[in-house]
Amino acid sequence: MIRFPSFGQSAAYAQFVAAPASDLALKPRGIDHVHAAGAPMSGLTAWQFLIEQGHNVPNPLQPEPHRPVPLKGKRVLINGAAGGVGHIAVQLAKWQGAYVIAVASGEQETFLRELGADEFIDYTQILPEDQIRDLDLVLDTMGGATTGRFLRTLKRGGALFPVLPGFADAAEAAERGVTVSMTQVRSSGPQLAEVGRLLDGGTVRIAIDSTFPLADARRAHERAARGHVRGKIVLTVE
Ligand SMILES: NC(=O)c1ccc[n+]([C@@H]2O[C@H](COP(=O)([O-])OP(=O)(O)OC[C@H]3O[C@@H](n4cnc5c(N)ncnc54)[C@H](OP(=O)(O)O)[C@@H]3O)[C@@H](O)[C@H]2O)c1
Structure with a gap:
């Protein structure tokens, strides 16, 4: 994930590319290239939402900077927990000492409990917004547009972090005393190095949903479009 988000609309995949050194970090020795390749986009997104924004560039999604909240001892719900961003967010929240409730489809339960989730909700059976109350944070x-349904699950003083824009319930958030905040991920070599240390030590692991050769990138997109992604889809090069 280099020169993101400024790389340009026509950017795709390539075997070789020029990148500023400040966007790069060394691959952790303890993991292979496929797992390392799965880390940057989702790892930096989870890191910048949950741990540290790490830059002062104006936020394109809201007037104020995004500010992560303390996680130690907090009740945190991760929706879409089995996906690229979600499965790393679960592990970062656990690393920080949070109690983590993971929301995903039923077949993801074992996977998410192995990653450390304390509770699991199968969204095909139970709507989390009908079941859960008194959370400190929802990622x-x-x-x-549907993210506002989580407002009722949060305690006063809690926070809702939608990863995609479209939140439209500002009046209800204000009434409930809930902060709503989002950000757009940016490339960061120094933050990648921090994520890399967690990967090297096994504190966080990248799950690989599937791999496809670069020449078969189309099939990778078809896999993504089928949904229920568990971890990351990675393109490999010779
Ligand atoms: N703000 C930013 O800078 C930023 C950065 C990165 C990504 N994003 C965006 O964030 C979104 C997530 O990215 P990702 O890479 O994590 O996607 P992903 O890998 O495709 O994961 C999505 C996950 O959501 C689960 N899911 C589907 N429907 C669900 C539902 N109704 N309730 C709960 N879970 C559901 C899927 O599996 P199951 O259905 O089996 O549970 C899947 O594991 C994307 O839209 C991406 O564009 C934004």
Whole structure:
């Protein structure tokens, strides 16, 4: 994930590319290239939402900077927990000492409990917004216009972080005393190095949903479009 988000609309995949050194970090020795390749986009997104924004560039999604909240001892719900961003967010929240409730489809339960989730909700059986109350934080990787349904799950003083824009319930958030905040991920070599240390030590692991040769990138997109992604889809090069 280099020169993101300024790389340009026509950017795709390539075997070789020029990048500023400040966007790069060394691959952790303890993991292979496929797992390392799965880390940057989702790892930096989870890091910048949950741990540290790490830059002062104006936020394109809201007037004020995004500010992560303390996680130690907090009740945190991750929606879309099995996906790229979600499965790393679960592990970062656990690393920080949070109690983590993971929301995903039923077949993801074992995977998410192995990653450390304390509770699991199968959204095909139970709507989390009907079941859960008194949370400190919701990270909603689905985000968008429906994210406001999580406001009622949060305690006064809590926070809702939608990963996709579209939140439209500002009046209800103000009434409930809930902060709603989002950000757009940016390339960061120094933050990648921090994520890399967690990967090297096994504190965080990248799950690989599937791999495809670069020449078969189309099939990778078809896999993504089928949904229920568990971890990351990675393109490999010779
Ligand atoms: N703000 C930013 O800078 C930024 C950065 C990165 C990504 N994003 C955006 O964040 C979103 C998530 O990215 P990602 O890479 O994590 O996607 P992903 O890997 O495709 O994961 C999405 C996950 O959501 C689950 N899911 C689908 N429907 C659900 C539902 N109704 N409730 C709960 N979970 C559901 C899917 O599996 P199951 O259905 O099996 O549970 C899947 O694991 C994308 O839209 C992406 O564009 C934004």
